[in-house]
Amino acid sequence: MSHKAGYVSIIGKPNVGKSTLMNALVGERLSIITPKAQTTRHRILGMVNTEEYQIIFSDTPGIIKPQYELQDAMMTAVKGALSDADLILFVTDINEKHDENDVLEKIAKTEIPIIVLINKIDNANQELVDEKTKYWQERLNPKQIFAISALHQYNLDGLLDTVLSYIPEHPAYFDKEELTDRSMRFFVSEIIREKIFQNYQKEIPYSTEVIITAYKEAESKSGPMIRITAEIIVERDSQKNILIGTGGAMLKKVGMEARKDIEKFTGEKIFLETFVKVIPDWRSKKNYLKNFGYEN
DSSP states (O other): OOOOOEEEEOSSSTTSSSHHHHHHHHHHHOOOOSSTTTTSSSSSSEEEOOOSSSEEEHHHHHHHHOSHHHHHHHHHHHHHHTTTOOOEEEEEEEOOSSHHHHHHHTTTOOOOOEEEEOOOOOOOOHHHHHHHHHHHHHOOSSSSSEEETTTTTTHHHHHHHHHHHHHBBBSSSTTTOOOOOOOHHHHHHHHHHHHHHHHHOTGGGGGGGEEEEEEEEETTTTTEEEEEEEEEEEHHHHHHHHHHHHGGHHHHHHHHHHHHHHHHSSOOOEEEEEEEEEOTTGGGGGHHHHHHHHHH
């Protein structure tokens, strides 16, 4: 019996719905999602496994012109996702005003087949959908164009079948029991980071990194639990004060919201401790970025 396996990279500008799409396709909430741009910083793999195939989706950071080392590392992740892809899913927001040259520079010359996904069509009229379809057909000449709503999982059924038609025959790359290449620690740090993105404004979310310093099984009065210690890194003392909040109230709120989601994600009882640490300008320092898992 033949078996298919391949890599599908989800590419696009920040905030077009790439992470929502991957979570919908994989059927698990692997990528964190917030209304703020540049929430995704790493390339995250999510796998769809059956007996006949293994599709490995790559969620990637939104494509931008890098301003500092962290963003450089984010764009390196995109480059990696493009270099080993069997298929590119280019996600564009129907409300975008065609200013996607940053993305097009990266994919215009590629030999890899491209499918364009016009996302967020929930409130769009058919005329706009037709206009965008025509625009992308002329601009990119993709293999196919789908008008979808990743959030409401509209028109995704046909998409999976189409994706499969571009996946080569190949043995599975990963164990079929696996859903992702990332560790539980990674997802815990991402969930905490998501809560920071949701609870703070302006520069705070972008200046923050979350490191899990301890993750161990323990016993409590009510049975087994996991004790997690997280360090939230910021760049300045003023950010540390805002993050902690008056009498520690803000940090407590973030911790409580994160703990609930981590319990949902792991199915375990969680005890979470968070600390805030200042590392000046960590986003521009290669050695810290490497320690924090960013490749460049």
